[in-house]
Amino acid sequence: MPDITQGLAIVGPGLIGTSVALAARRRWPDLQIKTIDKGQSLSAIGDALVVVLAAPVNAILDIIPNLPLVISPEALVLDTGSTKHAIMNAAGAAQIKHFVGGHPMAGGTSLADARPELFDGRPWFLTNPESPDAVRRAATFVESLGATAVVLSDHGEEHDRLMAAVSHLPQVTATMLMTVVARTVGDDNLHWAGGGLRDTTRLASSPAAMWQSVLGSNSHELKPLIKFLASELAAFADRLEDPEAVRKLFDEANRAKASLK
DSSP states (O other): OOOGGGOEEEEOOSHHHHHHHHHHHHHOTTOOEEEEOTTSOGGGGTTOSEEEEOSOHHHHHHHGGGGGGTSOTTOEEEEOOSOOHHHHHHHHHHTOTTEEEEEESOOOSSGGGOOTTTTTTOEEEEEOTTOHHHHHHHHHHHHHTTOEEEEESSSSHHHHHHHIIIIIHHHHHHHHHHHHHHHHHOGGGGGGOOHHHHHHTGGGGSOHHHHHHHHHHTHHHHHHHHHHHHHHHHHHHTTTTOHHHHHHHHHHHHHHHHHOO
Protein backbone atom coordinates (compact mmCIF):
# COMPACT_ATOMS: atom_id res chain seq x y z
CA MET A 1 0.00 0.00 0.00
CA PRO A 2 1.45 3.44 -0.92
CA ASP A 3 1.94 5.72 2.08
CA ILE A 4 -1.32 7.57 1.54
CA THR A 5 -0.92 9.23 4.92
CA GLN A 6 1.80 11.40 3.36
CA GLY A 7 -0.81 12.95 1.12
CA LEU A 8 -2.66 12.58 -2.16
CA ALA A 9 -2.22 14.99 -5.06
CA ILE A 10 -4.82 15.17 -7.83
CA VAL A 11 -3.94 16.97 -11.03
CA GLY A 12 -7.21 17.89 -12.72
CA PRO A 13 -10.16 18.29 -10.32
CA GLY A 14 -12.88 17.50 -12.86
CA LEU A 15 -15.47 14.74 -12.63
CA ILE A 16 -13.00 11.88 -12.11
CA GLY A 17 -10.48 13.85 -10.06
CA THR A 18 -13.16 15.22 -7.75
CA SER A 19 -14.67 11.76 -7.34
CA VAL A 20 -11.22 10.37 -6.47
CA ALA A 21 -10.90 13.06 -3.80
CA LEU A 22 -14.36 12.33 -2.40
CA ALA A 23 -13.77 8.55 -2.38
CA ALA A 24 -10.37 9.02 -0.73
CA ARG A 25 -11.89 11.29 1.90
CA ARG A 26 -14.55 8.64 2.56
CA ARG A 27 -11.81 6.04 3.10
CA TRP A 28 -9.32 8.30 4.95
CA PRO A 29 -11.23 11.17 6.61
CA ASP A 30 -8.08 12.98 7.79
CA LEU A 31 -6.13 12.61 4.54
CA GLN A 32 -4.35 15.67 3.17
CA ILE A 33 -5.52 16.09 -0.43
CA LYS A 34 -3.97 18.61 -2.80
CA THR A 35 -5.68 19.54 -6.07
CA ILE A 36 -3.86 21.18 -8.94
CA ASP A 37 -6.02 22.75 -11.62
CA LYS A 38 -5.14 23.94 -15.12
CA GLY A 39 -2.64 26.81 -14.99
CA GLN A 40 -1.43 26.02 -11.48
CA SER A 41 2.13 24.95 -10.79
CA LEU A 42 2.86 21.23 -10.54
CA SER A 43 5.22 22.04 -7.69
CA ALA A 44 2.12 22.01 -5.47
CA ILE A 45 2.32 18.19 -5.64
CA GLY A 46 5.04 18.48 -3.01
CA ASP A 47 5.94 15.28 -1.17
CA ALA A 48 2.66 13.45 -1.87
CA LEU A 49 3.36 9.77 -2.42
CA VAL A 50 0.23 9.17 -4.50
CA VAL A 51 -0.30 11.40 -7.54
CA VAL A 52 -3.40 11.00 -9.72
CA LEU A 53 -3.42 12.61 -13.17
CA ALA A 54 -7.13 13.11 -13.85
CA ALA A 55 -6.89 15.68 -16.65
CA PRO A 56 -7.92 15.10 -20.29
CA VAL A 57 -5.60 12.84 -22.27
CA ASN A 58 -3.87 15.69 -24.14
CA ALA A 59 -3.24 17.51 -20.87
CA ILE A 60 -1.85 14.33 -19.27
CA LEU A 61 0.55 13.97 -22.21
CA ASP A 62 1.71 17.55 -21.63
CA ILE A 63 2.08 17.06 -17.88
CA ILE A 64 4.04 13.80 -17.86
CA PRO A 65 7.42 15.17 -19.13
CA ASN A 66 7.43 17.75 -16.31
CA LEU A 67 6.65 15.34 -13.46
CA PRO A 68 10.17 14.01 -12.72
CA LEU A 69 11.18 17.55 -11.70
CA VAL A 70 8.43 17.97 -9.10
CA ILE A 71 7.49 14.59 -7.61
CA SER A 72 9.11 12.44 -4.97
CA PRO A 73 11.19 9.65 -6.56
CA GLU A 74 9.07 7.13 -4.64
CA ALA A 75 5.70 8.63 -5.59
CA LEU A 76 3.15 6.38 -7.22
CA VAL A 77 1.81 8.18 -10.29
CA LEU A 78 -1.50 6.97 -11.68
CA ASP A 79 -3.41 8.45 -14.59
CA THR A 80 -7.12 8.08 -15.40
CA GLY A 81 -7.07 8.75 -19.14
CA SER A 82 -9.52 7.00 -21.45
CA THR A 83 -6.71 5.85 -23.76
CA LYS A 84 -3.53 4.22 -22.59
CA HIS A 85 -0.93 3.48 -25.27
CA ALA A 86 0.14 7.08 -25.93
CA ILE A 87 0.25 7.84 -22.20
CA MET A 88 2.35 4.75 -21.45
CA ASN A 89 4.81 5.76 -24.17
CA ALA A 90 5.08 9.25 -22.68
CA ALA A 91 5.62 7.90 -19.15
CA GLY A 92 8.31 5.56 -20.44
CA ALA A 93 10.10 8.40 -22.20
CA ALA A 94 9.95 10.51 -19.02
CA GLN A 95 11.37 7.58 -17.00
CA ILE A 96 8.87 7.94 -14.18
CA LYS A 97 9.86 5.15 -11.83
CA HIS A 98 6.48 4.21 -10.37
CA PHE A 99 4.01 5.08 -13.12
CA VAL A 100 0.83 3.06 -13.70
CA GLY A 101 -1.54 3.67 -16.57
CA GLY A 102 -5.11 3.58 -15.32
CA HIS A 103 -8.67 3.98 -16.54
CA PRO A 104 -11.71 3.77 -14.26
CA MET A 105 -14.81 2.55 -16.10
CA ALA A 106 -17.05 5.08 -14.41
CA GLY A 107 -18.08 8.61 -15.18
CA GLY A 108 -20.85 10.98 -16.13
CA THR A 109 -21.47 14.01 -18.29
CA SER A 110 -20.41 16.85 -15.97
CA LEU A 111 -18.69 17.76 -12.71
CA ALA A 112 -22.12 17.67 -11.04
CA ASP A 113 -21.99 13.87 -11.37
CA ALA A 114 -18.96 13.61 -9.05
CA ARG A 115 -19.60 11.54 -5.94
CA PRO A 116 -17.63 9.33 -3.51
CA GLU A 117 -19.34 6.11 -4.66
CA LEU A 118 -18.66 6.70 -8.38
CA PHE A 119 -16.10 3.86 -8.51
CA ASP A 120 -17.88 1.38 -6.25
CA GLY A 121 -17.86 -2.03 -7.92
CA ARG A 122 -16.61 -0.55 -11.21
CA PRO A 123 -13.59 -1.92 -13.13
CA TRP A 124 -10.43 0.17 -13.03
CA PHE A 125 -7.87 -0.89 -15.65
CA LEU A 126 -4.21 -0.76 -14.62
CA THR A 127 -1.12 -1.38 -16.71
CA ASN A 128 2.65 -1.26 -16.54
CA PRO A 129 4.26 -4.68 -17.06
CA GLU A 130 7.71 -3.19 -16.29
CA SER A 131 6.72 -2.25 -12.73
CA PRO A 132 4.61 -4.95 -11.07
CA ASP A 133 5.25 -3.43 -7.63
CA ALA A 134 3.79 -0.10 -8.75
CA VAL A 135 0.79 -1.93 -10.22
CA ARG A 136 0.24 -3.72 -6.90
CA ARG A 137 0.35 -0.39 -5.07
CA ALA A 138 -2.07 1.13 -7.56
CA ALA A 139 -4.43 -1.84 -7.28
CA THR A 140 -4.55 -1.46 -3.50
CA PHE A 141 -5.22 2.24 -3.84
CA VAL A 142 -8.08 2.01 -6.37
CA GLU A 143 -9.68 -0.85 -4.47
CA SER A 144 -9.62 1.39 -1.39
CA LEU A 145 -11.69 3.82 -3.44
CA GLY A 146 -14.25 1.07 -4.06
CA ALA A 147 -13.16 0.00 -7.55
CA THR A 148 -12.22 -3.45 -8.85
CA ALA A 149 -8.65 -3.50 -10.20
CA VAL A 150 -8.22 -5.11 -13.63
CA VAL A 151 -4.52 -5.60 -14.43
CA LEU A 152 -3.47 -5.66 -18.09
CA SER A 153 -0.33 -7.42 -19.30
CA ASP A 154 0.60 -5.07 -22.15
CA HIS A 155 1.17 -1.31 -22.50
CA GLY A 156 -2.42 -0.42 -23.21
CA GLU A 157 -2.84 -1.75 -26.74
CA GLU A 158 -5.62 -4.20 -25.83
CA HIS A 159 -7.31 -1.61 -23.64
CA ASP A 160 -7.41 0.89 -26.49
CA ARG A 161 -8.74 -1.71 -28.92
CA LEU A 162 -11.56 -2.66 -26.54
CA MET A 163 -12.42 0.92 -25.59
CA ALA A 164 -12.64 1.91 -29.24
CA ALA A 165 -15.50 -0.59 -29.61
CA VAL A 166 -17.34 -0.44 -26.28
CA SER A 167 -16.90 3.25 -25.41
CA HIS A 168 -15.57 5.49 -28.16
CA LEU A 169 -17.69 4.13 -31.03
CA PRO A 170 -20.95 4.43 -29.02
CA GLN A 171 -20.04 8.03 -28.15
CA VAL A 172 -19.38 9.00 -31.77
CA THR A 173 -22.47 7.11 -32.97
CA ALA A 174 -24.82 8.78 -30.46
CA THR A 175 -23.34 12.19 -31.18
CA MET A 176 -23.64 11.78 -34.94
CA LEU A 177 -27.15 10.34 -34.67
CA MET A 178 -28.32 13.35 -32.66
CA THR A 179 -26.68 15.70 -35.15
CA VAL A 180 -28.25 14.02 -38.21
CA VAL A 181 -31.71 13.95 -36.63
CA ALA A 182 -31.50 17.63 -35.68
CA ARG A 183 -30.32 18.60 -39.15
CA THR A 184 -33.15 16.59 -40.70
CA VAL A 185 -36.13 17.83 -38.66
CA GLY A 186 -34.76 21.07 -37.25
CA ASP A 187 -34.34 21.93 -33.58
CA ASP A 188 -37.92 23.21 -33.41
CA ASN A 189 -39.28 19.71 -34.13
CA LEU A 190 -37.14 17.71 -31.72
CA HIS A 191 -39.83 17.98 -29.05
CA TRP A 192 -41.83 15.39 -31.02
CA ALA A 193 -39.20 12.72 -30.26
CA GLY A 194 -40.14 9.87 -27.96
CA GLY A 195 -38.11 7.95 -25.44
CA GLY A 196 -36.28 6.01 -28.13
CA LEU A 197 -34.33 9.01 -29.40
CA ARG A 198 -33.67 10.25 -25.88
CA ASP A 199 -32.37 6.85 -24.75
CA THR A 200 -30.14 6.26 -27.76
CA THR A 201 -28.64 9.77 -27.72
CA ARG A 202 -27.95 10.16 -23.99
CA LEU A 203 -24.22 10.31 -24.73
CA ALA A 204 -24.75 13.22 -27.12
CA SER A 205 -24.74 15.52 -24.07
CA SER A 206 -21.03 14.88 -23.56
CA PRO A 207 -18.86 18.00 -24.03
CA ALA A 208 -16.35 18.09 -26.87
CA ALA A 209 -13.52 19.01 -24.50
CA MET A 210 -13.92 15.62 -22.82
CA TRP A 211 -13.58 13.71 -26.09
CA GLN A 212 -11.27 15.60 -28.44
CA SER A 213 -8.05 14.11 -27.12
CA VAL A 214 -9.62 10.68 -26.50
CA LEU A 215 -10.71 10.31 -30.12
CA GLY A 216 -7.48 11.79 -31.44
CA SER A 217 -5.21 9.56 -29.36
CA ASN A 218 -7.13 6.40 -30.33
CA SER A 219 -7.90 7.26 -33.95
CA HIS A 220 -5.91 4.27 -35.27
CA GLU A 221 -8.31 1.90 -33.49
CA LEU A 222 -11.51 3.92 -33.86
CA LYS A 223 -11.30 4.99 -37.50
CA PRO A 224 -11.73 1.46 -38.95
CA LEU A 225 -14.69 0.81 -36.63
CA ILE A 226 -16.48 3.99 -37.70
CA LYS A 227 -15.96 3.08 -41.35
CA PHE A 228 -17.17 -0.49 -40.70
CA LEU A 229 -20.32 0.81 -38.98
CA ALA A 230 -20.95 3.20 -41.87
CA SER A 231 -20.60 0.39 -44.40
CA GLU A 232 -22.94 -1.89 -42.44
CA LEU A 233 -25.55 0.88 -42.24
CA ALA A 234 -25.22 1.56 -45.95
CA ALA A 235 -25.67 -2.12 -46.76
CA PHE A 236 -28.69 -2.40 -44.46
CA ALA A 237 -30.27 0.70 -46.03
CA ASP A 238 -30.60 -1.29 -49.26
CA ARG A 239 -32.37 -4.18 -47.48
CA LEU A 240 -35.08 -2.41 -45.49
CA GLU A 241 -37.81 -4.19 -47.48
CA ASP A 242 -36.23 -7.60 -46.84
CA PRO A 243 -37.96 -9.07 -43.73
CA GLU A 244 -35.31 -11.78 -43.36
CA ALA A 245 -32.47 -9.24 -43.35
CA VAL A 246 -34.31 -7.18 -40.74
CA ARG A 247 -34.97 -10.26 -38.60
CA LYS A 248 -31.32 -11.38 -38.72
CA LEU A 249 -30.05 -7.96 -37.70
CA PHE A 250 -32.51 -7.61 -34.81
CA ASP A 251 -31.91 -11.20 -33.63
CA GLU A 252 -28.14 -10.67 -33.57
CA ALA A 253 -28.52 -7.38 -31.72
CA ASN A 254 -30.98 -8.90 -29.25
CA ARG A 255 -28.53 -11.69 -28.41
CA ALA A 256 -25.68 -9.23 -27.95
CA LYS A 257 -27.80 -6.92 -25.80
CA ALA A 258 -28.75 -9.84 -23.55
CA SER A 259 -25.03 -10.39 -22.89
CA LEU A 260 -24.56 -6.89 -21.47
CA LYS A 261 -24.28 -6.95 -17.69
